[in-house]
Amino acid sequence: MEANPIPVVTVQTAPYDDQKPGTNGLRRKTIVFESRRNYLQNFIQSVLSSIDLRDRQGCTMVVGSDGRYFSRTAIEVIVQMAAANGIGRLVIGQNGILSTPAVSCIIQKIKAIGGIILTASTKLGGPGGDFGIKFNGANGGPTPDSVTDKIFQISKTLEEYTICPDLRIDLSRLGRQVFDLENKFKPFRVEIVDSVDIYLNVLRNIFDFSAIKGLLTGPNQLKIRIDAMNGVMGPYVRKILCEELGAPANSAVNCVPLEDFGGKLPDPNLTYATSLLEAMKAGEHGFGAAFDGDGGRYMILGQNGFFVNPSDSLAIIAANLPCIPYFHQTGVHGFARSMATSSALERVGKVMKVPVYETPVGWKFFGNLIDSGRCSLCGEESFATGSDHIRDKDGLWAVLAWLSIIAARKQTVEEIVRDHWARFGRNYYCRFDYEEVEPRAAFFMMRDLEATITDKSFASQQFAVGNHFYSVDKADSYDYTDPVDGSITKRQGLRIIFSNNSRIIFRLSGTSSTAATVRIYAESFEKDPSKHNREPQAVLGPLIAIALKLSQIHDRTGRRGPTVIT
Numbered sequence: 234m235e236a237n238p239i240p241v242v243t244v245q246t247a248p249y250d251d252q253k254p255g256t257n258g259l260r261r262k263t264i265v266f267e268s269r270r271n272y273l274q275n276f277i278q279s280v281l282s283s284i285d286l287r288d289r290q291g292c293t294m295v296v297g298s299d300g301r302y303f304s305r306t307a308i309e310v311i312v313q314m315a316a317a318n319g320i321g322r323l324v325i326g327q328n329g330i331l332s333t334p335a336v337s338c339i340i341q342k343i344k345a346i347g348g349i350i351l352t353a354s355t356k357l358g359g360p361g362g363d364f365g366i367k368f369n370g371a372n373g374g375p376t377p378d379s380v381t382d383k384i385f386q387i388s389k390t391l392e393e394y395t396i397c398p399d400l401r402i403d404l405s406r407l408g409r410q411v412f413d414l415e416n417k418f419k420p421f422r423v424e425i426v427d428s429v430d431i432y433l434n435v436l437r438n439i440f441d442f443s444a445i446k447g448l449l450t451g452p453n454q455l456k457i458r459i460d461a462m463n464g465v466m467g468p469y470v471r472k473i474l475c476e477e478l479g480a481p482a483n484s485a486v487n488c489v490p491l492e493d494f495g496g497k498l499p500d501p502n503l504t505y506a507t508s509l510l511e512a513m514k515a516g517e518h519g520f521g522a523a524f525d526g527d528g529g530r531y532m533i534l535g536q537n538g539f540f541v542n543p544s545d546s547l548a549i550i551a552a553n554l555p556c557i558p559y560f561h562q563t564g565v566h567g568f569a570r571s572m573a574t575s576s577a578l579e580r581v582g583k584v585m586k587v588p589v590y591e592t593p594v595g596w597k598f599f600g601n602l603i604d605s606g607r608c609s610l611c612g613e614e615s616f617a618t619g620s621d622h623i624r625d626k627d628g629l630w631a632v633l634a635w636l637s638i639i640a641a642r643k644q645t646v647e648e649i650v651r652d653h654w655a656r657f658g659r660n661y662y663c664r665f666d667y668e669e670v671e672p673r674a675a676f677f678m679m680r681d682l683e684a685t686i687t688d689k690s691f692a693s694q695q696f697a698v699g700n701h702f703y704s705v706d707k708a709d710s711y712d713y714t715d716p717v718d719g720s721i722t723k724r725q726g727l728r729i730i731f732s733n734n735s736r737i738i739f740r741l742s743g744t745s746s747t748a749a750t751v752r753i754y755a756e757s758f759e760k761d762p763s764k765h766n767r768e769p770q771a772v773l774g775p776l777i778a779i780a781l782k783l784s785q786i787h788d789r790t791g792r793r794g795p796t797v798i799t
């Protein structure tokens with residue numbers, strides 16, 4: 234206990250009008266947090282004030298970061314403000330490091346009131362990069378719009394915040410640190426926990442670790458290559474895959490979390506995880522995986538760089554859940570996917586007689602479905618899968634799910650994917666991202682496109698591209714009614730669904746820190762196995778042509794093509 238009580242100070246501030254959280258938390262250029270007066274403090278105060286004072290007093294919160302630049306500074310401020318605002322205990326990962334799934338898992342385990350995660354996921358780190366603040370609730374998952382709206386409302390009129398500026402903690406020292414404060418909320422405790430242990434124990438009870446260990450060791454071992462992309466996942470990969478499950482130490486690369494991720498985007502896709510792709514193409518490894526900055530997302534590659542599309546990965550895991558012991562105990566109640574994710578999951582749900590829910594983009598929409606026991610497995614096309622073991626996306630869980638499937642089926646990644654297509658058909662899928670578009674151009678393009686596709690005459694439209702014909706079956710601006718609480722979320726993207734099961738979707742990203750990002754998603758279905766070997770972009774070419782023509786995106790934004798294709 235400190236000798237003298239630590240003072241609690243109230244600081245006058247001026248509100249900001251732009252602290253509205255996006256698809257998942259508040260994302261801005263790091264410099265905005267660093268240079269705009271009290272930008273961080275205002276938002277943290279708004280988050281803390283959104284929790285009812287009675288619930289806040291003496292409660293526990295979890296804090297973690299993906300290790301990116303500015304995280305340590307932000308954690309210090311969060312600790313000082315949490316203490317001043319009556320939070321009783323903070324549980325923080327050692328050196329501030331906790332993956333998003335680990336935070337979700339710890340919130341549940343210790344029955345915390347919620348958690349703050351400092352990350353901008355796949356975005357660049359460093360002073361010139363992005364920074365983000367996510368707030369997860371008591372169920373462990375991203376808070377719903379009702380909470381983020383409340384935070385935003387508070388932020389718009391905030392005039393003061395409270396803080397204990399003299400309170401200092403040692404982020405590197407495991408164990409408890411107790412502080413006596415000069416207010417009625419005392420004492421204040423901070424507990425520094427190992428970044429991996431609690432999460433590892435949860436995984437141990439989900440998977441058959443000895444089966445995975447058998448796969449990764451011994452004379453016929455599966456050679457794997459795991460790229461932690463210098464994000465938060467390094468310590469998890471080393472401890473869980475190498476130390477615990479026996480993968481050789483040299484299977485894991487880029488395992489030191491760096492503040493700027495080594496100057497690269499920690500984005501596990503074919504555009505940014507190129508060193509993994511190159512290594513896999515050499516043919517020596519049978520399984521490859523990469524993670525994003527905070528460990529929610531993952532990409533799977535097979536031998537010779539065989540790419541597993543994330544929507545397929547979700548459907549394949551769904552079809553193979555019996556390979557994971559956890560589901561023998563819990564059963565499989567339902568599946569969920571975001572509306573932008575391919576409908577491959579529906580085909581599995583149909584065969585397994587399991588309901589499949591469609592939600593808007595963003596993990597927060599899965600929370601109610603899982604909490605109410607309706608959903609056991611969910612995912613998004615943005616390289617994210619998760620299950621009801623926690624309430625956030627979980628990249629390492631997905632990797633262990635894949636290794637469990639390979640161990641049980643004794644097949645290669647490519648064989649598993651091809652068998653899946655042969656059984657369920659193949660959903661060809663791709664996403665075009667137009668990044669850094671001028672926001673007004675993006676806004677007006679979407680507004681006009683919405684007017685076009687929601688016009689009555691559009692419902693009977695037919696399109697011909699070469700010898701391909703598409704008839705519009707349904708076109709709308711997607712509104713979602715939550716089946717659990719009945720809440721309605723409007724205008725979540727523009728959908729054009731054709732009668733041959735093809736789809737085009739347009740939406741504006743909710744995670745851009747500056748400018749706008751337009752996403753165009755295209756999907757078509759092919760049942761015939763003799764046609765499963767084609768390049769997705771070639772198959773989807775006619776749909777993309779329709780999308781470009783309808784939106785006029787190149788004319789409207791001055792762009793010649795997408796920045797990234799996944």
Ligand code: G1P
Pocket residue numbers: 256257354571594595596613614615741742743744745752
């Ligand atoms: C993106 C992804 C979405 C994911 C979100 C947060 O959001 O598309 O699936 O949930 O990041 O990680 P967007 O930028 O599209 O709004």
